[in-house]
Amino acid sequence: MRQPSVISRRLTTALAVSALAVGAAACGPEDSKGGASGAAAAPKKGGTLSVLNSEPQSDFDPARLYTSGGGNVPSLVFRTLTTRNREDGAAGAKVEPDLATDLGTPSKNATVWTYHLKDGLKYEDGSKITSADVKYGIERSFAAELSGGAPYLRDWLVGGADYQGPYKDKKGLDSIETPDAKTIVFHLNKPEGEFPYLATQTQTTPVPKAKDTGTKYEEHPVSSGPYKVVRNEGDGERLVLQRNPHWSAATDKERKAYPDKIDVRSGLDSAVINQRLSASRGADAAAVTTDTNLGPAELAKVAGDKDLAARVGTGHFGYTNYIAFNPKVEPFDDPKVRKAIAYAVDRSSVVNAAGGSSLAEPATTFLPDQKSFGYTPYDHFSAGKSGNAAKAKQLLKEAGHPKGLTVTLTHSNAKDFATSPEIATALQEALKKAGITVKLKGLEDNDYNDTIHNVKSEPGFFLGGWGADWPSGGPFFAPIFDGRQIVKGGANFNASQLNDPSVNKEIDEINKLTDLKAAAKRWGALDKKVGEQALTVPLFHPVYKRLVGDEIKNVVISDWTGLLDISQVAVK
Numbered sequence: 001m002r003q004p005s006v007i008s009r010r011l012t013t014a015l016a017v018s019a020l021a022v023g024a025a026a027c028g029p030e031d032s033k034g035g036a037s038g039a040a041a042a043p044k045k046g047g048t049l050s051v052l053n054s055e056p057q058s059d060f061d062p063a064r065l066y067t068s069g070g071g072n073v074p075s076l077v078f079r080t081l082t083t084r085n086r087e088d089g090a091a092g093a094k095v096e097p098d099l100a101t102d103l104g105t106p107s108k109n110a111t112v113w114t115y116h117l118k119d120g121l122k123y124e125d126g127s128k129i130t131s132a133d134v135k136y137g138i139e140r141s142f143a144a145e146l147s148g149g150a151p152y153l154r155d156w157l158v159g160g161a162d163y164q165g166p167y168k169d170k171k172g173l174d175s176i177e178t179p180d181a182k183t184i185v186f187h188l189n190k191p192e193g194e195f196p197y198l199a200t201q202t203q204t205t206p207v208p209k210a211k212d213t214g215t216k217y218e219e220h221p222v223s224s225g226p227y228k229v230v231r232n233e234g235d236g237e238r239l240v241l242q243r244n245p246h247w248s249a250a251t252d253k254e255r256k257a258y259p260d261k262i263d264v265r266s267g268l269d270s271a272v273i274n275q276r277l278s279a280s281r282g283a284d285a286a287a288v289t290t291d292t293n294l295g296p297a298e299l300a301k302v303a304g305d306k307d308l309a310a311r312v313g314t315g316h317f318g319y320t321n322y323i324a325f326n327p328k329v330e331p332f333d334d335p336k337v338r339k340a341i342a343y344a345v346d347r348s349s350v351v352n353a354a355g356g357s358s359l360a361e362p363a364t365t366f367l368p369d370q371k372s373f374g375y376t377p378y379d380h381f382s383a384g385k386s387g388n389a390a391k392a393k394q395l396l397k398e399a400g401h402p403k404g405l406t407v408t409l410t411h412s413n414a415k416d417f418a419t420s421p422e423i424a425t426a427l428q429e430a431l432k433k434a435g436i437t438v439k440l441k442g443l444e445d446n447d448y449n450d451t452i453h454n455v456k457s458e459p460g461f462f463l464g465g466w467g468a469d470w471p472s473g474g475p476f477f478a479p480i481f482d483g484r485q486i487v488k489g490g491a492n493f494n495a496s497q498l499n500d501p502s503v504n505k506e507i508d509e510i511n512k513l514t515d516l517k518a519a520a521k522r523w524g525a526l527d528k529k530v531g532e533q534a535l536t537v538p539l540f541h542p543v544y545k546r547l548v549g550d551e552i553k554n555v556v557i558s559d560w561t562g563l564l565d566i567s568q569v570a571v572k
Helices: 131-140 152-156 214-219 270-279 282-286 296-303 335-344 347-353 389-398 421-432 445-452 473-481 501-511 516-531
Strands: 048-052 082-084 095-097 112-116 176-180 183-187 227-233 238-243 261-265 312-316 319-325 360-362 405-412 436-443 461-467 536-547
Touching (some): 131 183, 214 227, 270 282, 270 536, 335 389, 335 436, 335 536, 347 421, 347 536, 405 421, 405 445, 421 436, 461 473, 473 516, 501 516
Parallel strands (some): 048 261, 405 461
Antiparallel strands (some): 082 095, 112 183, 176 183, 227 238, 238 261, 319 461
16 A cells, blocks of 8 residues: 555555554544434434545546545445455454355465355346456456556466456456356466455456446446445546445445435545534534544644544554665665664654654554554564664664764655654654764655655655555565565565565465464564564554544444445434
């Protein structure tokens, strides 16, 4: 997933600049299931739910969406082979069957996965959903004109790298077989024990070939979920959903689908969104946001208002903000210099710069501190709360810098606290105590991303962040530390350019495991091992704080997305 602004696309990659790490989610200090008023009553069907967002729900096509981003709005229309468990906190980080009867049957070496569809699955027009529709939905995601979705199927499926989609290649992908209308079989290039997670991606949404209108499909995609699109204006700026009469709750235990109608309005200023939710007048009383966080000033106001505080939902998502090193650039080629910086970091000041402890939690491990990732506690370079300047100076002396040294820290100028000037300044002040003079180099957002993700221009010392496409160590750890994922001619995320055969081999061994709990433990152990090299310095995990209207009930926020799950919300 990449950075918090990429979360809106990479939780969709990169980051809904919202914020998101451990523990159960909650809506207010005492009540996790409803707003401030009427919380005791059970949620009921009916009414209209309003969604107030800053980012438009663009590219509303299952081929083009990255996971089920946009605050879970797509999952109201698009069902997939598997899906998230729609529960609060850590329980929500589990994968569950959706269209499929189970999580899939793997071959002995996890290179072949077989799924069977449930009985009674229908589209909005009443026609049956078939395995051929799932196959076609995946194949069209390979078309260049429908690019934008997650890359895993292209990388994992046999023949996927060269396939151009059904508009150019009528034959289709031989690596996806449909022996009958309810069975679909995937043949992979290599063992992938986490395929059940991948099957949650919107690319596994069924698409009836006869209804495919190419790039115009997003205007009226055929619904397999509880709601259908009745209005899509301005490429997702106004999206109106109404009930799909042919959706059956008997086939879908995850989505509650309480409201009769869902009205999504985007392109709004974040301050306006929070003001409207706070006031909760008229339709705004039955409103939520899926991409707008409360800031420090707004949280201070909330803290003094008991009713408002009861309407704040807290979300955690698998994301880590960190310092990245490029060991091919001096003096960061010396492990002692990297470790000295790790010791010198003042995480308290960094957390304050990120908005305070309500919006950020200190991190000492690269993997997020959630069980599903295999979180294994470690702090190889203990800096305490405010840094260990003495230990840092000792290491610098051993590295041949008894009088300290001067380095340049590259960061983004964008209003994204993960890599912001405020974070950079906090680090600058902390490292100064250890004799390290930090010059700050701020870049505009696009220039920043182009610079840090290109091996030719990558600086030696910069701020970075990474989020998971699903809650597991695989998509979190491997892109950053697997040497075979170093990209020299495109976007590279292995900043340290680590290419350790033993690390690569362990990644392959973990990928063979279909026991996800066993795999998680191995990811945690590998994280601890690689962490000894100080190739990154974990700083903090973001936390999301979101207001809901005072007529909203049944607030559920899982550790899978850190976002309020619209499929569970009810209005009074």
